[in-house]
Amino acid sequence: MVLPLYPQFSCSTVGAVWDELARILARKRSIPGYRLFVITPITTITLMHWRTAYALLLPNMANRICCCSYHGIPQRYADEGDDYPQRCRTTTRELASALGMAPEKVMMTFQSRFGREPLADALYRRNAENARRKRRRSIQVMCPGFAADCLETLEEIAEQNREVFLGAGGKKYEYIPALNATPEHIEMMANLVAAYR
Template structure:
């Protein structure tokens, strides 16, 4: 039996094409229309989204993107491209990018792989912890992308890698690099992107995955419960989200004697607006204003050697190479 050409589709959430209100509005419209992200009844949600949220938020979010935009483009896209190139070089297999929202689309990524002769595809969402709002949304997008294709490739789908030993070691390496550069802080805070608590109550296993990642990282770094913890950031709207909240925790830590803080964001494979602006800038201001003395943001895994090694191992475990 002839071996099929193997290839990898790396998937992340996506990013606006430019740091302009128009580009941000187009991206947010696609993102916030997904029922996996916001599950409100459409006849209630769509008028609110288009009549209030997008007109008000798009210019504000565009300014935030402008503050973190890199020479080559959006940070998430810049690092995603570097990950693709490094992984392809490490594996010797075709690797392409596909974004759940925005460009390049999932369909574009699939077609790019097929144009390179790929018939056996691993879809690798860059979400270490599973959530219906992210990982399942990728699967939904895949089914839409395949619709109308006369010939479907053989494909497999990786749902998570929240407890993979190389993932934990890669996170630990990032922390140790920070400690070596600036000294160890009083506390290591793991800040994860939040989801509405209702989603978890209805069966989303995301919080359990986050808790496991934090526990394994604590073991790897030999930290006790007084030296490490985790919170949830980026909440939106009025309903309750997973707690404890990152910003509220930062307000309380200095009063508990924690003056020097290290913060890592394990749920993000690439630095982006939520890490470079929300955590590194906004949250730092919250902590310092509350009496903190030193705040060190630890970069995401991005295109680090340890991250590429992890991604390579995830692929090799799925393919016979």
């Protein structure tokens, strides 16, 4: 069983898992039965997680905004048909709706630029500075493209970009952790696997 832990499909994430699986199976004389899970269950459980985590913070949100930050892909990928940016926009819209938040309170951005190719949308740091210029002094950031935290979320988003926001005049920066090893996350994966034992 193969379970890519990416809530939104992209050729560079779930697609890369498929490619690696194909390379492994190509070396086999006998190919075993296998199942590559569709990512819909991951999307659903991550949406539920952030909705719950964020709802706890809503009473203190009068002067804050929510930033949903996703791993960036080159614009070229989107031009060639990768609909990952649209999937991220859909996730952000559904999350805002689930939280009952006004559109102007929710910001979506991308992070982690590698190489010289332009990203498919605005970089996180640029949006953080824009938020400061609009007198948004407090911001809460989540990364709905990650089922578990990693170097990218823990260092780049939770630490480096906190410094960018506070250095630009922001007053409060909160990073909302991913699902990680929460009981709900483990239960969801266990239920998926158990159904195909």
